[in-house]
Amino acid sequence: MKDLPKILIADDDETFCYVLKEQLLESNFEVAIALNGQKLIELTRKSVFDIVFLDLQMPGTPGMELLTQLSAEYPALPIIILTGENEAKKAVECIRRGAYDYVVKPYDFEELLVLIGRALEHKELKIRSSVLDTLAEAQGNNSIVGSSPALQQMLALAGKAAKSASNILIQGETGTGKELMAEFIHKNSPRASRPFVVINCASLPDQLIESELFGYEKGAFTDAKNSKQGLVEIANGGTLFLDEIGELSLALQPKLLRFLENGEFRRIGGLSNIHSDVRVISATNRDLMNEADSKNFRRDLLFRLNVITLEIPPLRDRREDIIELANHFITKKSPIRSRKVLAEEAKQILNGYQFPGNVRELEHIIERAMIFSEEGVINAKDLFISNTQGQTIPPQQVNESGSVPIHTTVLVKTIDEIEMEHIQSTLKEFGWDQTKTAATLGISQKTLYNKIKKYNLKEGY
Ligand SMILES: Nc1ncnc2c1ncn2[C@@H]1O[C@H](COP(=O)(O)OP(=O)(O)OP(=O)(O)O)[C@@H](O)[C@H]1O
Ligand SMILES: [Mg+2]
Structure with a gap:
């Protein structure tokens, strides 16, 4: 079962937090509460949230500063300001600093639900547009065309595989539609409303793949001026598509394997384990069994990736x-x-x-x-x-x-x-x-x- 969307309420008014929490629980969200800024940062480091409600006036670090810090660290995370301050100037400043929206208390819960729905959708779009320009082509018209028995059999299999939680390996020559198939599986899976995140293992150097995948903490390396969320975190609840997995270096393979074993990983330079619930679809135009025989690809990783294998026939x-x-x-x-x-x-x-x-x-x-x-x-x-x-x-x-x-x-x-x-x-x-x-x-x-x-x-x- 995939996880429910997770919402974090950061507000120092305890009663307010519990009332909102109860309402959100009834609407099928998972909810956590932070009564101050320090707790807020602590919680975002421990688990992955889909939305944060942030009060501007809490003891300790000013809300504005927290907002700036969070939006730099989690660019795809919608942060909704929920505050007693009804000031247009403040609202504009919050949006400028990366807030998704600005809501003045007392809120109307029905309206808040609509806003949450929009924010979750926006989150997915934002992930697509910021990290995934590779998807642009496939997005326009992504129906899978072809009534040949070979393709139809594949689609029937893919449809069944989509409903399971297993990792899937898609094999096929170049241009056969592997990426399109991965999107099809995601859209037909119980994770369809959650992010579909793509990384191409052939197009980036090793170091960048690692930091894109797992993120990093501030100061982990010279250019790490801020902490950054990795794609495995962003894909939480959804699907991670590892394109051209056959190109993943032997140095990175054990790191991916570790994550696939228990869903846990550490950001580069990070000290604590983070859990993320992702289904992995990978694609390759290589014969990974052969690659494993010639020791270019780890067999244990291959077995984690190809719980189900789909082979797209050449045209x-x-x-x-x-x-x-x-x-x-x-x-x-x-x-x-x-x-x-x-x-x-x-x-x-x-x-x-x-x-x-x-x-x-x-x-x-x-x-x-x-x-x-x-x-x-x-x-x-x-x-x-x-x-x-x-x-x-x-x-x-x-x-x-x-x-x-x-x-x-x-x-x-x-x-x-x-x-x-x-x-x-x-x-x-x-x-x-x-x-x-x-x-x-x-x-x-x-x-x-x-x-x-x-x-x-x-x-x-
Ligand atoms: N059955 C299909 N119906 C409609 N369009 C298709 C189909 N198969 C492939 N395409 C289109 O062909 C193009 C190539 O498909 P895609 O990028 O999914 O292939 P790929 O197997 O991932 O290629 P590569 O190995 O080069 O990465 C895309 O524009 C895709 O939309
Ligand atoms: Mg491709």
Whole structure:
């Protein structure tokens, strides 16, 4: 069972604390009380809270200072000021220092509940936006498309696995949809309303992964000017997604193992153990059994991670999904009310292609084809796929039927360069009017915006 959301009430008025506590308990929250600032800090170090109610006037450290300290240490934690002081200036100052909201006593409990609901939601969003830019792409449209028996079987299994509390390892080649699957599992689990936190073990150096994962105490190392909460703490009650787990160094593996064994960890430089309740989903495109055989991955860690293993088949082994996915991406990237269609010949080429980059590659092929195609139809030549060699190739080398001349050896430009120029010249033609450019290219404004960012296109060049 996952934990209930935990609320900490910090107020020196004991009666007030107990009344609010009773009300919150009845609404299914876990509640702790701190009657002064020192206790407040002590409690936040011991367990992970989802919301803090903070009074501004308590004996000892001034409330404002506590607010500043807490919001620096726990950037994702909503702190709601609950005070007798009805002063607009104070309220503004609190918000400036990171408070989530400012409520004047006496409170209306129904309103407080609505505020709590919003704060919990906001907490999740904040975690996503501050730490997880990797999720941005998947968030837009995260339905899993494909009716092939292979994918449907996977989804049925994933749905069952989601309901259990076990850790899950998702295996699959690059671009098969592992991250999408992890999100699907989280959303279908009893933890769906709690944070989904992602860390990519391949994109950060060792030291940073450790401090991101477990957090640190002020002074633990030269740059640690303030204490900071780690992702395992932030993910409390929810799911931690460890992407590219196969890249986790041998030095960090035992630290993760320790946490998986009992849910306890220490911040770097910290003296006390903190408990956090997380379900771990990890993903890899490596064969971790092999890695364990060759001593690159600890076997004991692998057994903790892969209580359930889900293997996403490569796209070439579930060809029924190809056209369905292609149409899904066309719809996703089209302007409203005008949607290009795939010509029969284009479908044939897609159906015969190997897709070494799997669904992600298909997505890119479609996106590019939409930019190059004319008059509402995506033809074979717009795909830039060699139907014989299973590679995408630059357009100069593709003839009308989409096949490749055999003796072409000199690559003049990459497809990306050609796409970039095509977009740039269309933008120029319309004086950088993005609405007109997107309409002419037959893509949505969002897709155009992403391309401008990708190629770093600037007006006036
Ligand atoms: N079945 C699917 N339905 C819809 N979109 C999909 C599907 N599978 C993958 N995608 C899309 O393809 C892209 C790649 O998917 P994702 O990032 O989940 O793959 P991955 O296996 O994590 O890749 P990598 O190994 O490179 O990290 C994403 O934009 C994702 O939304
Ligand atoms: Mg991934």
